[in-house]
Amino acid sequence: MKDSRISKRMALKTVAAAAVVVIAGSSLPVLAQQPVTINVVDVAGSLALLQDAIESYKLKNPNVKFTFTKAPAPELPSKLRAMQAADRSDIDLVLGGTDILAAGIEQKLWVKMLPDNAAKFPGVLDNYLPEARKMQELAHDQALAVVFMPSGPLMEYNPDKVKQVPTSPQELLAWCKANPNRFIYARPANSGPGRTFLMGLPYLLGDKNPKDPVNGWTKTWAFLKELNTCIEYYPGGTGAVMKELGEGSRDMTVTVTGWDINPRALGVVPKNFKVGAFKNMTWVNDTQYMMMPKGLSAEKSKVVLDVMAYLLKPEQQALTYDKGYFYPGPAIKNVPITMAPQSSQDVIKEFGRPEYAELIAKNPHVQPLDAQEMVKAFRIWDQEIGTQKAK
Template identity: 25%
Template sequence: MPRRCLLTLSAAAAVALALAGCAPTASTDVAAATNHAVTDASGTATVFISGDTNVQSLWTDAIIPAFEKANPGASVTTTLDLHGEHDAQTMAKLTSSVQAKEDPGFDLIDSGFIQAAGKAGLLEDVSADNIPNLATVPDTTVKAGAGFGIPYRASSVLLAYDSDKVKTPPTTLDELLKWITANPGQFTYNSPSTGGSGAAFVTTVLDKYVSDKSRTAMTTGYDQSLEGEWDKGFDELKSLGSSMYQQGVYPNGNNQVLELLGTGAIEMAPVWSDQVITAQKTGTLPSNIKYAQISNPSFTGSASYLGIPKTAAHKDVAQKLSDYVLSSEGQALIASTIAGYPVISLDNVPADLKDKFASADPSTLRPTYYSQMASDMNNLWDAKVPGQ
């Protein structure tokens, strides 16, 4: 985030803050591009999802039914790898399938390994030629997909806290670390391999000791030689263990963290913006849980990307499904279902969303580590941090 922010948020204000910065900067051509719905898709497709159950629900309960209704000739199914626990095996399967020129068994991928798969030459090239609604996505966000990633939503990690018990929440990382040690048992985060909110906390602590040059390299590619710069951060994370809720034991996944907050077992934790907003909307998280962003550095966040395997059997349906996700209707579904932030130009979203997301810009977020760097981070955390 470009500047320090702290607000007590309503759901609408949280959406704006989580992507705080300036409004999306689209070129004149992007702003003028015409966004359209897809109404001529025909055939079947499978979406592979590597993530949490809320992302699966987005697809199965919102996007797919609406897409099939608009396209009666199309049928879409999903397969879920919860928390991405088998990403390495999926990448291996995708690699072998593409090399053998065989169908990998899925046609559209929603996963954090899109960047690595694309750089390995495993994904179809995409542009406004085969995904027309990409023309309505700001250039910076499109370019981050490197010609193979299809941006479709954005979110960031925020600091959630019990406002009944925490009257003055931390506003910087250093303040947060001091608060954790001064309030033992009242903070936790999920192990980073089981969810992005915990991974964001770990990443942010590590980044406290990583140079700007190294961090840029870690977010854009794989360089194992830089991992020594994580040592001080891992030492700090290890030292925090005695102050965690249930010393040395960490929740399994983003949802367990939200449950601990909702039941009052803890007073503070990092959470995904879309998940906490949705939980309060559905009543599973009480209204006394507030949320804000920290600074110096902020927690991470980014646009999420889809990818189409080069040897997918149903590329045409996958392309049209991706195009539908980037339609005004698709982006509105994402916003209403999981409080995901639009990635298309705000000139192409409904008026109520344009007002709500007026200050949202995915390009201002601090990106997460490159997928192979993140995998190493998770393994090193497992080895260095838990336990006494």
């Protein structure tokens, strides 16, 4: 599904070309006097949001080329570790969510961004939206938030099959047992909706300490083990979940705002599928980050930092409204949807949910788990839940 998004966005290069004429601060300095290739790895579908902005950067800096590859979040750290041990630099910029951020922090893979490179990002912390700035705290100065989303957890379902959407974990469990193998979610270590569901449950269940998955999630782990009895298997990513939901082999899944809007806009999930919220939910916010691995040459480091700064400009941030993939998208202030391409405005108008504004406003928001605790939560889930039925 991510590939289809990117291919469709490549057709919008004209939007990116048009955007470069209105970049704040006129032209960028040409940093690379000789051709340089920046190898970008996307572990969260981030290119769906940032590809157009990167294309416009290339127009401003003709000596800079880019290659793009994808990698599952659980597999990338070992690859980076091996390259750094061999004094190689085959990956220059990593785009991804809190999963890869956490793993990289734990294994000391990232270059420190702030305050070491503060001159390249003047006022960046003050420019962030308040909730995005809180998400930036999770980076421990080793990455920069580039897009932001009040995430979930939410329930997405086929209204022809699910007549009464669950409004509590207990109702979800009862529905799942009454309809075995019709509910599905993906492995949290490689799925935004999966990890949002995992981190949102302690708040819904009233666990002792929602920030301590080892000692504070007694109710959450017991619930997930019970839920496991009526789930057939756990796909490795969210795209596979949405494909099964759209094809009708499943009737309900957990979702987040962007994964609700975007698959319906692309036709992967029928437009009429609905979303329900848990009563007294707590929003677990989400962010995607830009990370620079250790070991880059001075020349490449300079270019990567310049790319990062460029992607945080308001005009490039406006492109992150995309087709609702990471709703709403921008991480910085004063980027209304009226700045977005008309195609993005049209998608949000047609496939957005009017109820999201009220849900976002009336319910509390929290950050995801910090890096070390998130890694612990993923390990426990993998060992005690996922290994039972992994495919």
